[in-house]
Amino acid sequence: MYQSTITVTLRPSILDVQGKAVEHSLHTLGLTHVANVRVGKSIHLTIDVPTEEEAKRITDEACKKLLANPVMEDYTFTVSKI
Amino acid sequence: MSAKIKFGVVVFPGSNCDHDAYHAIKHVLHQEAEFLWHKETDLKNSDVIILPGGFSYGDYLRTGAIARFSPIMNEVVAFANKGGVVIGICNGFQILCEAGLLPGVLLRNQSLLFACKYVYLRVEHSDSRFTSEHQAGDVIRVPIAHGEGNYFAEPDVIRSLEENGQVLFRYCDEKGAITAEANPNGSLNNIAGIMNKNGNVMGMMPHPERACEAQLGSSDGRKIFESLVNSFVVQAVS
Numbered sequence: 001m002y003q004s005t006i007t008v009t010l011r012p013s014i015l016d017v018q019g020k021a022v023e024h025s026l027h028t029l030g031l032t033h034v035a036n037v038r039v040g041k042s043i044h045l046t047i048d049v050p051t052e053e054e055a056k057r058i059t060d061e062a063c064k065k066l067l068a069n070p071v072m073e074d075y076t077f078t079v080s081k082i
Numbered sequence: 083m084s085a086k087i088k089f090g091v092v093v094f095p096g097s098n099c100d101h102d103a104y105h106a107i108k109h110v111l112h113q114e115a116e117f118l119w120h121k122e123t124d125l126k127n128s129d130v131i132i133l134p135g136g137f138s139y140g141d142y143l144r145t146g147a148i149a150r151f152s153p154i155m156n157e158v159v160a161f162a163n164k165g166g167v168v169i170g171i172c173n174g175f176q177i178l179c180e181a182g183l184l185p186g187v188l189l190r191n192q193s194l195l196f197a198c199k200y201v202y203l204r205v206e207h208s209d210s211r212f213t214s215e216h217q218a219g220d221v222i223r224v225p226i227a228h229g230e231g232n233y234f235a236e237p238d239v240i241r242s243l244e245e246n247g248q249v250l251f252r253y254c255d256e257k258g259a260i261t262a263e264a265n266p267n268g269s270l271n272n273i274a275g276i277m278n279k280n281g282n283v284m285g286m287m288p289h290p291e292r293a294c295e296a297q298l299g300s301s302d303g304r305k306i307f308e309s310l311v312n313s314f315v316v317q318a319v320s
Binding site: 014015017018021066067069071072 | 143144147148151179180186187189190191192193194234235236268
């Protein structure tokens with residue numbers, strides 16, 4: 001059994017208006033050194049397969065087919081045995 | 083009297099403009115309309131498929147991302163690929179983009195606010211089955227109601243949309259000028275509605291189906307449906 005942790009974020013070329021709003025808010029709180037805030041999603045799933053390769057392949061397929069839209073998003077993931 | 087055109091209105095869990103579309107088609111345009119539940123796999127001989135506005139699957143993950151995998155969408159995609167006419171309004175536009183039937187994507191409005199108001203749209207040309215009753219440059223007044231209507235695509239995609247005349251509607255001011263102030267969501271080139279290269283699939287964020295009767299504030303949306311109905315009549319004659 002493997003645990004996949006997937007992070008989906010807007011591609012760097014796309015203005016992240018949500019990130020900008022959060023950044024402004026952080027600046028208002030006095031955290032003025034904060035910059036480049038990007039808001040993304042964290043998706044967690046378990047995969048019941050015998051090998052890490054298989055778990056990675058399935059995670060990648062899930063990202064490509066549903067979890068991320070390549071027109072606007074990038075994704076990264078890690079897979080660990082549980 | 084020619085035969086009526088049959089519109090199939092797809093209902094996803096969370097659709098909320100399905101009845102508006104049904105009403106406009108059946109009671110204003112006097113054509114045939116039937117609801118198609120998203121779990122069905124039969125388009126019931128519809129001539130046109132409408133993917134209505136709403137919040138299918140609560141907009142979970144991304145707008146339209148989960149609806150795109152509803153059972154009926156296999157049929158809708160096959161229908162569109164065979165030249166069948168498909169319209170996506172608001173959430174329907176988002177679903178068409180997720181399904182790959184139209185290019186690009188609808189991002190969060192630049193203001194981060196849900197935009198619910200009347201806007202003006204400039205009809206870019208009349209050389210499509212969705213705008214044939216219009217003149218190029220016509221300004222129409224229709225409502226919008228969305229949080230993710232900010233049309234985005236890569237520069238080469240935008241260029242090809244523009245070159246092929248696939249941009250049908252742009253946000254404009256009352257006089258038809260395309261300005262940043264008239265853009266309610268940050269869409270590139272003020273794009274409000276596009277069609278595919280073959281001219282049989284159209285998506286738009288504004289709601290023409292809610293603007294088909296003067297009593298509702300505007301009847302400017304009606305010509306879009308009339309263009310479509312007439313395109314079938316012309317087809318049958320020629």
